[in-house]
Structures are given as structure tokens and as C-alpha cells.
Amino acid sequence: MISIRGVKKSFGAQVVLAGVDLEISPGETIALLGPSGGGKSTLIRCVNGLTNFDVGEIQVGPSTLKPTRDPRESRAAAREARRQVGMVFQDFQLFPHMTALENVAEAPVTVLGLTRAEAVERARELLARVGLEARGGHYPRELSGGQKQRVAIARALAMEPKALLCDEITSALDPELKGEVLSVIEKLKAEGMTLILVTHEIGFARRAADRVAVLADGAILELGPAAEVIERPQQERTKKFLERVLG
Ligand SMILES: Nc1ncnc2c1ncn2[C@@H]1O[C@H](COP(=O)(O)OP(=O)(O)O)[C@@H](O)[C@H]1O
Numbered sequence: 001m002i003s004i005r006g007v008k009k010s011f012g013a014q015v016v017l018a019g020v021d022l023e024i025s026p027g028e029t030i031a032l033l034g035p036s037g038g039g040k041s042t043l044i045r046c047v048n049g050l051t052n053f054d055v056g057e058i059q060v061g062p063s064t065l066k067p068t069r070d071p072r073e074s075r076a077a078a079r080e081a082r083r084q085v086g087m088v089f090q091d092f093q094l095f096p097h098m099t100a101l102e103n104v105a106e107a108p109v110t111v112l113g114l115t116r117a118e119a120v121e122r123a124r125e126l127l128a129r130v131g132l133e134a135r136g137g138h139y140p141r142e143l144s145g146g147q148k149q150r151v152a153i154a155r156a157l158a159m160e161p162k163a164l165l166c167d168e169i170t171s172a173l174d175p176e177l178k179g180e181v182l183s184v185i186e187k188l189k190a191e192g193m194t195l196i197l198v199t200h201e202i203g204f205a206r207r208a209a210d211r212v213a214v215l216a217d218g219a220i221l222e223l224g225p226a227a228e229v230i231e232r233p234q235q236e237r238t239k240k241f242l243e244r245v246l247g
């Protein structure tokens with residue numbers, strides 16, 4: 001489903017991705033763990049074309065991203081990648097002037113060419129799927145963090161992505177609101193969605209992820225079944241990282 005091959009990326013003199021390889025099967029859930037600044041966000045932003053990279057290739061379903069000097073080609077490939085994978089951010093990034101329903105219905109109209117009525121109908125179904133059927137008319141400021149994040153998930157799903165990339169989507173939430181977002185993610189997993197989850201919720205990663213990848217200093221330090229990596233890490237660096245986040 002997603003194939004990341006030899007991806008390198010620098011910002012100026014700073015190497016942020018030092019050659020990353022990762023293959024993700026359809027329906028697989030990968031938790032991406034690692035210290036802050038390790039390159040997790042940069043990597044998943046590369047996967048959906050939000051950031052370009054210097055070397056390597058990323059394949060998402062039928063679309064391929066690779067470095068190119070032609071800005072038009074680069075924009076077209078990024079647009080295509082974004083059709084294949086949805087992204088959800090720590091800070092929701094909802095449109096503040098639109099209701100929950102309008103947030104979810106917007107891209108299907110402007111990007112997929114659905115009629116407004118079709119898009120609204122679908123948006124209602126998607127809000128119901130994330131447990132927010134009663135909140136369609138609410139503006140983001142009228143919603144809790146957990147509700148906002150569930151709207152953001154519904155909005156990503158409205159584009160019918162083949163995979164969903166989640167970048168620390170519970171990090172800005174109060175502990176009692178994390179659960180409602182994580183249970184939506186577990187439901188998507190059960191329905192067969194391919195997921196890459198950047199998270200510091202180690203318990204959740206252990207439970208929900210098929211495999212865990214630890215990214216530090218721009219390289220994958222460790223990769224394997226969730227239970228193995230979390231309970232029996234091989235690398236000293238992984239052990240230290242897990243001790244720190246588990247407290
Ligand atoms: N747009 C940018 N310009 C310059 N440096 C960046 C940019 N985005 C990220 N970085 C740097 O790249 C490194 C990795 O960042 P990031 O991918 O956000 O790591 P993580 O998500 O693992 O915390 C950090 O040192 C960060 O400062």
C-alpha cells in the first residue's frame with residue numbers, strides 16, 4: 001500500500017531523514033515512535049506530498065512521489081498523493097468559519113466534484129461514524145478537543161483515502177478526551193483502513209499497532225511486531241526512549 005524507499009531529506013545543512021525504508025501492507029497499522037525532532041512528522045508529510053524530499057521514492061497505491069526539478073510535475077504528484085492518503089494533525093486544522101458538517105463536505109465538492117447535496121449527505125454519514133451525528137451544525141469553537149479531532153478524522157475520510165496518517169492526534173487533548181479519539185482509530189483499523197500513527201501513547205501503540213517503527217535521528221532504529229519492540233527492544237536508544245515516555 002505504502003512503500004518508502006531510501007528517502008533522504010535535509011533542511012539546509014541539517015539531515016532530517018537519513019535514508020528511510022518502510023513497507024506498509026494494505027490494512028496494516030504502523031505506530032511510528034521516537035524522540036522529538038527525530039523526523040516523524042517530516043516522514044509522514046513526505047508520504048502525502050506536503051514536504052518534498054531529496055533522494056528516494058515513495059509509492060502510495062498507484063501514485064509515486066520522487067524528487068523532481070519540475071515544480072509542475074512535483075505539484076501534480078503531491079496532489080495525486082494527497083488523494084490517496086489523508087492526514088490528521090495534532091492541532092485539528094479545521095476551518096474555523098465552517099460548521100462541522102461544512103468542514104467535512106468541503107473537499108468532496110471542491111476536489112472530488114460531488115454536488116453539495118451529495119457531499120452533505122456523505123458528511124452526515126461520516127460524522128455519525130465518528131459519533132458526532134448531533135454536532136453537524138456546530139462550529140469548531142463550540143466543540144471539545146476530542147470532538148474537533150473526530151471532525152478532522154471525518155474530514156480526512158471524506159476524501160476516501162486508501163490510508164490515513166495521524167500525527168500525534170491525541171497530544172493536544174485532555175486525558176479523558178483521548179479515549180474517544182483512539183476508539184475511532186481502532187474502529188477504522190477494524191474496518192481495514194491502513195494507518196500510520198505517530199504517537200506517544202505507548203499502551204495504545206502496543207494494543208492497536210501491528211508493527212512499531214522507532215525513528216531517531218532520521219533513521220529507523222527498530223522495526224517489528226508491536227509487542228516485541230515495546231516489550232523487548234533490541235537497541236539501547238529504544239530502551240531509553242521507552243523508559244522516558246513510560247515514565
Ligand atoms: N520546515 C522546516 N524547516 C527547517 N527545519 C525543519 C522543518 N521541519 C522540521 N525541521 C527540523 O527537522 C527535524 C525533525 O523534525 P520533525 O520531523 O518535526 O520531528 P518529529 O516529528 O519526530 O518531532 C527537527 O530538527 C526540526 O527542527
Ligand SMILES: [Mg+2]
Pocket residue numbers: 040041042167
Ligand atoms: Mg512531529
